[in-house]
Amino acid sequence: MKKKLSALITAVLTVSMIPLNVYAEENSVDDTKYTLTFTDFDGNTMETLEVSPDEKIDYSQIDTSSLHSHIDTYTEQDFYMWSSTPEYIDSDTIINALYKIATISVDSIPSTTEYYTKEGDVSLDGLSVSIILDVQTPVTDENGNYFVSSQTENITSSCYAEISSLEKLFADGNTASVNVFPPGDNKPIVTYEITFIDEPVVTKHTLTFTDFDGNIMQTMEVSPNEKIDYSQIDTSSLHTHPDIYTEQDFYMWSSTPEYIDSDTVINALYKKATISVDGVPNKTEYYTKNGNVSLDGLSVSIKTDTQTPVTDENGNYFVSSQTENITSSCYAEVSSLEELFADGKTAVVNVLPLGDDKPVVTYEITLFDELGDINNDGFVDTVDSAFVLRAYAEISAHGNMTLDENQVKICDVNRDGLVDTVDATTILIYYAQLSAGHTPVWEEIVPALA
Ligand SMILES: [Ca+2]
Ligand SMILES: [Ca+2]
DSSP states (O other): OHHHHHHHHHHHHHHHHTTHHHHHHHHHHHTOOEEEEEEOTTSOEEEEEEEOTTOOOOGGGSOOGGGOEEEETTEEEEEEEESOOOSOOSSOEEEEEEEEEEEEEEEEOOSOOEESOSSSBOOOTTOEEEEEEEEEEEEEOTTSOEEEEEEEEEOGGGOEESSOBHHHHTTTSSEEEEEEEOTTOOSOSEEEEEEEOSSOOOOOEEEEEEOTTSOEEEEEEEOTTOOOOGGGSOOGGGOEEEETTEEEEEEEESOOOSOOSSOEEEEEEEEEEEEEEEEOOOOOEESOSSSBOOOTTOEEEEEEEEEEEEEOTTSOEEEEEEEEEOGGGOEESSOBHHHHTSSSSEEEEEEEOTTOOSOSEEEEEEEOTTTTOTTOSSOOSHHHHHHHHHHHHHHHHHSSOOSOHHHHHHHOTTOSSOOSHHHHHHHHHHHHHHHTTOOOOHHHHSGGGO
């Protein structure tokens, strides 16, 4: 083993010894150096090195600090990498510096420039800042230009005001400049002026109240921070009686905002009560002063229309309606026949709805207490009955009436337009009840009179 190894070493040494002159020749060739040129971003030569083929290139000795520049306030350029970094070169070689460019883009500035207080911090609301990073890559296109890779990042949230305290900003006066810095930089990307307004000029808005027809009732000048007091609006003028049967009043406002921030019109909405008389009392003739006036036949309803704040497609308020029959709560102002006929044989009856002093119906009644008493002696008896029979016989015989109009009214007790035996019989019935000690009532004996 040892022999073999030493032999091998000898052989190698021998071989290496033999071409010694050849190596020497080659070493002299190696003195040829190649030029390594470094260029800046524009292709201008920054530095050149003479490099032997066996000399390892140390890129760290190349000073790229001159490539760092601020093209403008918003743009910073710097060395990114070399287009290539061969360890050795065996020909003249040019290596280009590739750049990275960071461009800050201010897309919008803070919107608040007026302050009404010195408390707190300046508001950067409205600020929008992004940073665009363009990086040249070693990859080239067909024309030899380096591809540029771009990416954008929103950095708004990391931007900050150099001085944020309003107290400090307004320390020397009512105007101040705010410098907004991007993160990690001390050059403002936005500088803007803010103003402190000691007594804010408050724009007032007009609040208009209209009546049911849209006519202006009242206007108010209201500050945006002024709470509206609707109770101070006098709506009493809206209470009206358009006619005897109709009462209109304020119901509600179309809207009741607590505050307004623009000119506003508010409409009064109505409630309207309309009384409708669908039937009047049918008894107008009375035969006695006993008892009360009859309102049979009366029919009264009340229709309530209420405007609601809801509008249709044309902007008209919807009206909600409901009808109620109020006949049973209507009453005669004076109901006693005794009182009504106190001054004579005709009287006027006023029918009032409950809770109102204006009559919905006014009509005349008459007292015809001589019914059946044709001889006018104050009694309805057989004498009167006999007279009716005679009159009937005469009419039957001669075919013509010998009775005048008033006499017919007295004799025709059942009000059928004829004076006949039915009337005579009816008078006898009345008389019989009277004789028996009762108090006869014509309306009970002759239901048609009721
Ligand atoms: Ca009589
Ligand atoms: Ca009759």
